[in-house]
Amino acid sequence: MASHVNPTVRRRRLGQELRRLRELKGMTAEAVAERLLVSQSKISRLENGRRSISQRDVRDLCGVYEVEDQRVVDSLMQMAKESRQQGWWHAFGDIPYSVYIGLETDAASVRNYESLLVPGLLQTREYAEAVIERIEPEAAPADKAKRVEVRMKRQERIHDPVSPLRFWAVVDESALHRVVGSPRIMREQLEQLIELSHRPHVTVQVLPYSVGAHPGMVGTFSLLEFADAADSSVVYLEGVTSDLYLEKHAEVQHYSVMYEHLRAQAHHPERTRQFMIELAKEYAG
Known part of the structure; x- marks a missing residue:
């Protein structure tokens, strides 16, 4: 919140x-x-x-x-x-993407494209633990646990009963086929995605393999928009050692157009939900 x-x-x-x-x-x-x-x-x-x-x-x-x-x-x-x-995230010490967390905490809406992972705001705890364990194998256990807790804390914006974050996710099909942790973890992750996708402020679309090449192949990105007109929109590009924030109108507009193309090429939300139901059954089997 x-x-x-x-x-x-x-x-x-x-x-x-x-x-x-x-x-x-x-x-x-x-x-x-x-x-x-x-x-x-x-x-x-x-x-x-x-x-x-x-x-x-x-x-x-x-x-x-x-x-x-x-x-x-x-x-x-x-x-x-x-x-x-200090924002709530400062209690967790040095967080690499603390600037983004600060922006996300105050954003009215986020449009996110993910090519390899389930979006962090929609991850189950076990999925997040498995992702962080493999992405940061050299990190100390305490640091990995801290990253998981921060991710879970961020999700409060999705569950805020008064002013929830409007979240639109386009996820590449490959992210749902990549087994993170175990088939059971993937099944439970898909079940959570299905449940969240029924909420009026959350939209999930899968970008199928069949579309071939697409604008999102340049990499993952997020578009953050704010309720206050004084706060201009921001494009967030996550890097390995540093992040990039784009705020110029032309740059934000470029990524907005890219996102519209991705939404148009992705499965409709209803078709996406059916796709995830079928894939969850495969993981259950």
Whole structure:
């Protein structure tokens, strides 16, 4: 369930506002960095929300941008204070994709394409344990257990009775044929997918082998959208050692069009459900 104050979203929103003030002033990030005797990369990180913003940073930037309305300054200072709070995920220590978790926690909807795995938000505990065990064989048992718990905690957005996450998943057929853990785990995973697919805010579509080549072959991605118009959509691309977040309108639009093609080529949700029922029976056998 989303917390009242999300530090990741606050940082992102504050960064967007600081960029807007800089552009209104007609200054480049390099010029601002020179005025404040900091690196240009720091200004860029502050504006893209990837770095924590202190109230001192906000005060100094407002001075450079000659912001005279004290109400605006106070509002930005408050956002900076809130952006330094800790989200629920910080209790689990260093999580590689904590920025994504922060965005997902506050998102209104997520459109996800998966080529090799069942989407994390729809995984059973045993499936998640088996996946993490094989993907991170060198990790300490405690770290693997932590990753599983974080994944289960994230799923609260799906089960939130008041404001559930609108989740649309297109899953390549190969992900459901790949036996993760055991046939029993796969059967139970499929049964959970079937159950979740009946919920009005969850849609699951299988992309069959028969479509041949398709736009999703470039890799897995997620599109996150937010209820607040001030928060622009984000494309998330997960990497092995680092992740990529795309926020430019043209980039987001490109992936949105890709996703529409994938949805059009995938089985209809009803046909997908029947496909999963039949495959679950095979695993049971």
